[in-house]
Amino acid sequence: MEPHDFPLVAAVLALSAAMGLLATLLRQPLIVAFIGVGILVGPTGLDWVEAEGTVGLLARLGIAVLLFLVGLRLDLHLVRTTGPVALATGLGQVVFTSVVGYLIARLLGMDTVTALYVAVALTFSSTIIIVKLLSDKRELEQLHGRIAVGFLIVQDIVVVLVMIALTAFGQRSGDDVPLDIALVFAKGLGLLTGVALLMRYVLPRLLHHVARSQELLVLFGVAYAVSVAALSELLGFGSEVGAFLAGVSLAPTTYRDALGARLVSLRDFLLLFFFLQLGARLEFADATEQITAAVVFSLFVLVGNPLIVIVIMMVMRYPARVGFLAGLTVAQISEFSLILANLGHGLGHIDRATVSLITIVGLVTIGGSTYLILYSHRIYRRLGRLLSRFDRTHGxxxxxxxxxxxxxxxxxxxxxxxxxxxxxxxxxxxxxxxxxxxxxxxxxxxxxxxxxxxxxxxxxxxxxxxxxxxxxxxxxxxxxxxxxxxxxxxxxxxxxxxxxxxxxxxxxxxxxxxxxxxxxxxxxxxxxxxxxxxxxxxxxx
The missing domain is CATH 3.40.50.720 (NAD(P)-binding Rossmann-like Domain)
Incomplete structure (x- = not known):
């Protein structure tokens, strides 16, 4: 798609809106509809658009704004108030899913690097989808809702650290590995120091003047996020890391809520192109093998992820009902999993077929977990007696x-x-x-x-x-x-x-x-x- 293809852009947007309406009628997240549109208009379907070019640029902007907002709204206080359960469930589920997912991938014949990427991609759950569904059900303020948001924050921190490690060391090879590592740490320290100095001496005073105009505040937020992301990419850490750090640097200011609220709509619009790009990149050359692996991994995410959260919370003596409702929220993989897969492909660690596999698992688990969360109370009424046998709240x-x-x-x-x-x-x-x-x-x-x-x-x-x-x-x-x-x-x-x-x-x-x-x-x-x-x-x- 070229920048001057205005009618084509209009057609893609209209098709996305129509598919989005259908998704809402089926009570599905818009992510599923947008990836479907990407498949339809991409090389596999009508061949209207390519994964790169204008769509690729807008997709990268969408990822940068998404990670900027994650850093902007990083609420460590929520993790502290939900106590050890947020850390235990967040880290416990990441470790369990990574280890078991890696073993499953190896049994399916994947090599070590591919198995690691697939296993890690299966661990992260979608903060956007879960918060939206719990908010619609008015369950964010209930105990299981606050615990879920707490361990989702933990997962977001982990995935950012993983991306930092991949972009920093992913392309390092040769005889001067110690020198390369020292150079990476020096660059990272320089980037962090620069952001810290901006936080301390520049941003609070600058924002005081910028915030006098709401339009200028939004423009400044986007420009600052993209600029730090570009600088981070030049230093070899990837634009995702820079965008996240830009958000973190503005999080302590009094303007973060106003800025975050105004950027949500822009984030949602730009992420449309990221999911279109994912759909356009899907390859079905090895469809039979992918379907087999996708079914195995999807069942693992839909069943295994909730199970480990339930077990951890029961061990910590939370009621079976609370553990069950919180556990169902992790029965899908995240948009960050898809970003991680694209990052691995860009670094040359995995091929397009693996990215397609992770995307298919995302489609299946996001769609399936939506219904699990929407009908969580009905499901618990069916399974409550079985779970109550393992309830340890009597302590x-x-x-x-x-x-x-x-x-x-x-x-x-x-x-x-x-x-x-x-x-x-x-x-x-x-x-x-x-x-x-x-x-x-x-x-x-x-x-x-x-x-x-x-x-x-x-x-x-x-x-x-x-x-x-x-x-x-x-x-x-x-x-x-x-x-x-x-x-x-x-x-x-x-x-x-x-x-x-x-x-x-x-x-x-x-x-x-x-x-x-x-x-x-x-x-x-x-x-x-x-x-x-x-x-x-x-x-x-």
Missing amino acids: HREPAGAHRDVDVILYGLGRFGSLLADRLTASGHRVLAVDFDPHRVRRNDRDGVTAVFGSAEDVHFLETLPLARARCVISTIPLLETNKVLLHGLRHHRYRGGTVFTAHSRRAAEQLRAARVDLVIEPFDVAASATNEALDELLRG
Whole structure:
């Protein structure tokens, strides 16, 4: 595709939009549709575009903006707040998948270097896709959502380090290897020092003036990311490393959120060309062999990756439900896996057929994992009994007699639950709070509130609670199915006190009332009514 082929560009964009619409109707990520369009318009299909030229340039810009945003939004605080579980699951899954994936690749007849690339590519999960799906399901703030985002950050850091190592040492050979290594470290130190000096003395003052114009802020962000990426490539580290460092250098500034929000749309548009390029580069000369290997690797990613996360989280005594929901998020490979494969091809380490294999695995696992995440709760209801046999959360339970003097048992110490606990204790009530986030339990320091670790879906956990003494059980958890399980457990244990449950929709509220819950709280409805009364009074006044 040449720059002057304006009608051809328009046709490709229109086709991408149409395929994107079809993907959304099938509840699939747009990545799948865009790679499909690349196959259709590439040499294998209609032969409209080539993988290089204009498409290749726009694809490289898309990768640079993507890695710039990853560095810009690098939130190490989130990794710290999710505790050791983020590091354990992130690194544990990377090690497990790399080792087992390498052994599988060798059994399939791949050479050592190819097997290493395939194994490493299988380890990383897509932050973009997972965050989007969890956000749509309103599960980012739940425990499994925060843990998933935590270990995804760990994986992003690992993949950047891998790319740094590959670009730095990938082409080093000859008799002067020690000298080459020393030169690489010197160049790397120089690059890091330069970026650090910009962070300390230049960027904060410069951004203060640039940010006066939002359009100029966006232009500066892109120009800075591409410039550092180009400098990094000239030093032999690859443009990806430079773009990431550029984002990291702007992360401490107060303008990172505004800049990141404005660049998201540009990132999504430019990444379209990266996925088009991938599709155009796919080769099907050895389709039979690729399909066999693709099926094996896809099953491994769809089953093995979630399994290792579930095992690690159960060993760390997280509830089976939390481990299962967090584990399903890693059942696909990432856009970074595709970037890594392209990098390996550019360095001459792997051939086009291997890139095609990794891309096919990406298509299959991204499509399959989307449905796994969307229907995760239904799947858990089918497998919950089997997983509960291996649940080790009993190690966190308190003895039944340890909390006898309570008036209210409150499930959930989130924003709404914490405020409610404060109001109840201020009114003189003794509260026993139950939450399945061990960090919320550990941080609780409210007078009159005793916090214990437990899950609302663990029927056996109710045996440890002083149900006979509690006058009321309150659930601030807005999940209808979780509340139904809790209500069933209370009745199974012949609880006679009051029940107060929370609902975020009228449908859920109606079902809870039909199940004879004493009081259903609808926070959004109450807030809207209170706001309406205040506005009405203000307008009349």
